[in-house]
Amino acid sequence: MVSPSKALEVFIHLFHPWYFLLYSTFWLPGTIWYLINTMQLRTLFTPRRLQSAWFARFWGRIGSNIRENATPRVQPLIVQAHGVVLDIGPGNGEWLSCFDKEKIERIYGVEPNVECHGRLREKIAATGLQDIYVIVPVGVEDLEQWAKKEGKGNLGKGSVDSVVTVFCLCSVPQPKRMIKDLYGYLKEGGNWIVYEHVIQKENRFLVWYQAYVNVFWPHFVGGCSITRDTVRWLKEAGSWSKVGLKKPEDEPSYNMLPHIMGVLTK
Known part of the structure; x- marks a missing residue:
């Protein structure tokens, strides 16, 4: 028989996505008011740009909390980045x-x-990376074209030592295509550092429930999807000499935002 404390723990995990979505909605009115006050009317009346502005303000508030909770897992991974790095x-x-x-x-x-x-530039300065960190204002699909235009001759296919993806493969428009593109940028022996939330596969109810939540989730969290089979797409991107991906040991099987973490080596 399931104890009351265990039942409560499971309920909290199942309810947590809805709490997150509700909290996200609190930032929409403030975003709209900010855009009106700053006369950014084009952003206000363009749904995709409004969503980006909304998410940026929301993430600006909660990002530090998420970072604090995830740092014990993420830092040992990111510290392995070296040479020329793509931070996606x-x-x-x-x-x-x-x-x-x-x-x-x-x-x-x-x-x-x-x-x-704006906040990214502030953090670059605060961490002393201003001499080595370059903000690329385009998506991965336009990266090569941007590099040629900006005269970044050292950035092209087969030129990157490390790729870092932390909480980003869930929100890109064409994840399978982008993963394949990024694989192409890696050198032989290069590493891909991963910390992402992925599709739930523990049982039929959780799979169904996560899919139901995902009907609403992308609209409130900047286009993010919680049902992507990222692990499979990474493994199928190309030939790997080592695939060191695992589920965090302290995550329960009923977590509605299960994560995968580790390093793949080309």
Whole structure:
């Protein structure tokens, strides 16, 4: 028989996504008011841009809390980044302090959401990365074209030592295509550092319930999806010499936002 405390714990995990969505809605009115006050009417009346502005303000508030909780898992991964690095979707720069500057030649922070760039620049300066961190204001699909335009000759297919994806593969528009593109940028022997939430596969009810939550989730969390089979797509991206991915040991099987973490080596 399930104890009351265990039943309560399971309920909290099942309810948590709805609490997160509710908390997100509190930031929409403030975002609209801010855009009106600053006369950013084009952003206000363009749904995708409004969503980006809303998410940037929301994430600016909760990002530090998420970083604090996840740092014991994420920092030992990011510290393995070296050489030329692609930092995908850095957002407001929550993870910049995890990089080991002694190992880094250049970091390209691929962040198309310009609403995040202000806070990202502040975090770059605060962490002393201003000499090696370059903000790339386009998506991965336009990265090569941007590099040619900006004269970044060292950035092309087969030129990157490390790729870092932390809480970003869940929100890109074409994840399978982007994963394959990023695999192409990696050198032989390069590493891909991963910390992402992924699809729930524990039992039929959880799979169904997560899919139901995901009907609403992307609209409130910047286009993020919680039902992506990211592990399979990473493994199928190309040939790996080592796949060191695992589920965090302290996560229960009924977590509605299960994570995967680790490093893949090309």
